[in-house]
Amino acid sequence: MITTVVFDVGETLVRDDRYWGTWADWLGVPRHTLSALVGAVVAQGRDNADALRLIRPGADIEAERAAKEAAGFGEQLEDSDLYDDVRPGLAELREAGYAVHIAGNQTSRAGELLRSLGVPADSVSTSAEWGVAKPEPAFFERLLKTTGSLPSATLYVGDHPANDIAPAAHAGLRTCLIRRGPWGHLWADAAGVQRPDWTITSIRELPALLTSGV
Structure with missing residues (x-):
């Protein structure tokens, strides 16, 4: 049971x-x-940062990121950047009795910004804060330590088959692909990728889906 x-x-x-x-x-x-x-680059199965390197060949992306931050073009995150189903969907899951956590490949700054928005979750964690990123197995080991849940009782929801679905399944978690963004749309029905336990188009589908046990 999840x-x-x-x-x-x-x-x-x-x-x-x-x-x-x-x-x-x-x-x-x-x-x-x-x-x-x-x-x-997504269609070619490459790292999305390669798009930046195509514009500026040989660029040190972390150095560029730091320069961008210093010049006032740093990361920003506002409520309008959240998908419309995020607040109600996460709240409905918590009301249904599920623990809700957030953990992705993001900077420490992104973690701070998400927490400042007061998104309804029990914890918000990022790869930069943990010092390990998906698809590394250690990311999911840290995730389970944070949630305190068993792998088989934990559902990971993401949009990327290679970074989210496959490594989460390998770690013993249940998986759900959300069909949005370039990765979610392009790879949702592609052959040769790890199939998720469920596929959704909205977070608000999850409470009924999990309750039904389908």
């Missing part, structure tokens, strides 16, 4: 529009150009 639901962040809870938009502005290219390049 007792705990853990959510990825980017394109699961948070729209990435602002994130990529500020990168496009920083690199001096139209936002559509960077958006198209992100789509291209």
Whole structure:
């Protein structure tokens, strides 16, 4: 029986529009150009940061990120960046008796911003804070220590088959793919990827889905 639901962040809870938009502005290219390049590297199964390297070959992404922060183009996160189903969906899960946690490949700053928004969750954690990122097994080991739940009683919800679904399943967790964002749409029905236990289009589907035991 599932007792705990853990959510990825980017394109699961948070729209990435602002994130990529500020990168496009920083690199001096139209936002559509960077958006198209992100789509291209996603389709090739590459790291999405490769889109930045296509614009600025050989760039040190962490150094660029630090320079962007110092110039006032750092990470921002507002309530409008959350998908509309996030607050009601997470609240409904908690009301139904499930523990709700957030853990994704994000910076420490992103963790601070999410916590400041008061998203209804028992904890918010990021890979930068933990010092380990998906798809590494150690990420999911840390996740289970944080939640205090058994793998078989824990559901991981994310949009990326390779970073979310496959490694979570390998760690013994139940899995749910949310069909949104470039990864969720492109890879949802693709052959040769790890199949999730469930696929949804809205977080608000989860309480009834989990209760039904389907």
